[in-house]
Amino acid sequence: MTQSHSTLRTEDGAGWGIGLPRGLAQAVTRLAGSEVDDPTLVRDALAGDQDAFAALVARYQKRAFWIAFHVLGRVEDARDVTQEAFARLHRSLARYDFARSFYTWFYRIVLNLAIDQLRKHKSSRAASLEDFGGSLPDTADDRPPGAERDETQGLVWRVLDRLDTKFRAVLVLRDIHGLSCREIAPMLRVTHATVRWRLHRGRQMFKEHWERAVERSDG
Amino acid sequence: MTRQSEPHGRRCRWTRKRLSAFAGGDLSAGGVAAVRAHLVACPECRCELGGWLRARKALRPDGLDGVPDVDGAFFADLHADIMARVGEQPMGQVAASGSPVRRRWLAAAAAAVLLFAIGLWSVQAWSPRHGMLDRSPMPMAGTAGPPGHAPGSGLQPLGGDVELSWDGTGEGHGLMGRLRLRTLERESLRPPVRSVGEAVPDPEQVEDGGLSAMPTELPATAPRIRPDRPR
Numbered sequence: 219m220t221q222s223h224s225t226l227r228t229e230d231g232a233g234w235g236i237g238l239p240r241g242l243a244q245a246v247t248r249l250a251g252s253e254v255d256d257p258t259l260v261r262d263a264l265a266g267d268q269d270a271f272a273a274l275v276a277r278y279q280k281r282a283f284w285i286a287f288h289v290l291g292r293v294e295d296a297r298d299v300t301q302e303a304f305a306r307l308h309r310s311l312a313r314y315d316f317a318r319s320f321y322t323w324f325y326r327i328v329l330n331l332a333i334d335q336l337r338k339h340k341s342s343r344a345a346s347l348e349d350f351g352g353s354l355p356d357t358a359d360d361r362p363p364g365a366e367r368d369e370t371q372g373l374v375w376r377v378l379d380r381l382d383t384k385f386r387a388v389l390v391l392r393d394i395h396g397l398s399c400r401e402i403a404p405m406l407r408v409t410h411a412t413v414r415w416r417l418h419r420g421r422q423m424f425k426e427h428w429e430r431a432v433e434r435s436d437g
Numbered sequence: 438m439t440r441q442s443e444p445h446g447r448r449c450r451w452t453r454k455r456l457s458a459f460a461g462g463d464l465s466a467g468g469v470a471a472v473r474a475h476l477v478a479c480p481e482c483r484c485e486l487g488g489w490l491r492a493r494k495a496l497r498p499d500g501l502d503g504v505p506d507v508d509g510a511f512f513a514d515l516h517a518d519i520m521a522r523v524g525e526q527p528m529g530q531v532a533a534s535g536s537p538v539r540r541r542w543l544a545a546a547a548a549a550v551l552l553f554a555i556g557l558w559s560v561q562a563w564s565p566r567h568g569m570l571d572r573s574p575m576p577m578a579g580t581a582g583p584p585g586h587a588p589g590s591g592l593q594p595l596g597g598d599v600e601l602s603w604d605g606t607g608e609g610h611g612l613m614g615r616l617r618l619r620t621l622e623r624e625s626l627r628p629p630v631r632s633v634g635e636a637v638p639d640p641e642q643v644e645d646g647g648l649s650a651m652p653t654e655l656p657a658t659a660p661r662i663r664p665d666r667p668r
Binding site: 309 | 457492493506507512515518520523524526
């Protein structure tokens with residue numbers, strides 16, 4: 219499972235090592251893009267190899283950021299959560315259970331931090347629209363290219379914001395990030411059946427809110 | 438009854454319960470086939486499926502990932518920031534000693550166990566055979582109560598002639614007081630200690646069977662003994 223996921227990250231991991239010193243960039247690119255599996259990188263990092271940890275960061279930072287972003291809806295918050303998640307990972311790397319999937323363990327850290335942050339800033343969703351190009355235009359004629367998509371995204375965030383955190387987390391992980399229910403269950407520390415039920419309820423609520431929001435915006 | 442012969446409403450209910458999973462790709466192959474078969478014949482359920490698909494389309498990852506200024510340079514900066522931050526802290530610091538919350542819980546649990554053990558020891562150590570919980574009731578001596586009072590009103594604890602008071606020596610108060618009281622109980626229950634040279638009277642040698650040694654005035658609550666009746 220870990221290996222296949224690592225391969226998946228390799229495919230969208232172009233540009234690793236950008237902005238790093240030349241030697242480190244080469245090492246990180248080599249490790250992050252290679253078939254070196256996660257447990258090996260963790261072992262090397264624990265042995266003091268900083269390049270191995272840099273490779274782990276390069277391999278998982280995008281996914282961690284997007285999970286945090288889809289839960290929080292704000293770039294700055296997602297960035298802070300991603301940084302904090304890797305800092306915690308670095309501190310507690312010795313606690314990693316090699317019998318389990320690394321990314322499940324790490325995503326749980328990211329998700330917990332994002333959910334905590336979301337609870338703190340639950341009402342700040344309206345301000346997040348600035349991440350999508352500022353205020354929404356009033357008429358269709360004035361819309362610049364891509365504005366319709368921004369508007370749709372703003373609507374999606376508003377609908378997501380209406381959902382309870384536990385439904386929203388499952389919806390983000392399953393429908394946006396494509397993780398399976400069996401992968402999500404250990405991340406949220408719930409059973410597989412609970413994930414399926416939350417997914418069903420979350421989708422149902424999202425659909426109801428979405429249809430109402432679209433009707434209102436069309437009207 | 439097979440599914441094909443089921444009433445239309447029941448088949449619709451069965452299908453609509455599964456439309457969310459059908460649109461999300463979470464249904465088994467058998468479920469997908471059954472839902473498809475119903476959708477072909479039911480325009481209402483097809484319309485319902487349209488709503489599910491539109492909601493699912495809104496959550497497409499490619500539609501939500503298009504955020505300005507989040508590109509390769511953004512992630513390179515993020516990587517550099519993360520590595521700079523983790524470079525300031527030693528690796529495995531928390532793992533070596535546990536999280537602060539866990540440490541606090543462990544310390545509280547250890548303190549509670551220690552307090553309990555000390556309490557148990559302090560009770561048992563002073564009186565190994567008579568713990569605080571299994572102590573027998575205090576023996577009472579019967580004396581004649583004041584005239585006009587109910588029988589038993591003159592009962593006094595054995596050893597009750599010792600006045601327990603707080604005199605600053607630690608006796609007669611709290612645990613020490615209970616200890617002293619218990620010692621007095623034991624002493625009062627022991628047979629009288631005679632000195633080495635003192636003769637012990639033999640009850641059979643005494644003419645009246647030792648009855649003369651009995652007190653002439655028995656307390657009102659004491660059992661009566663008939664001298665003419667062999668025991």
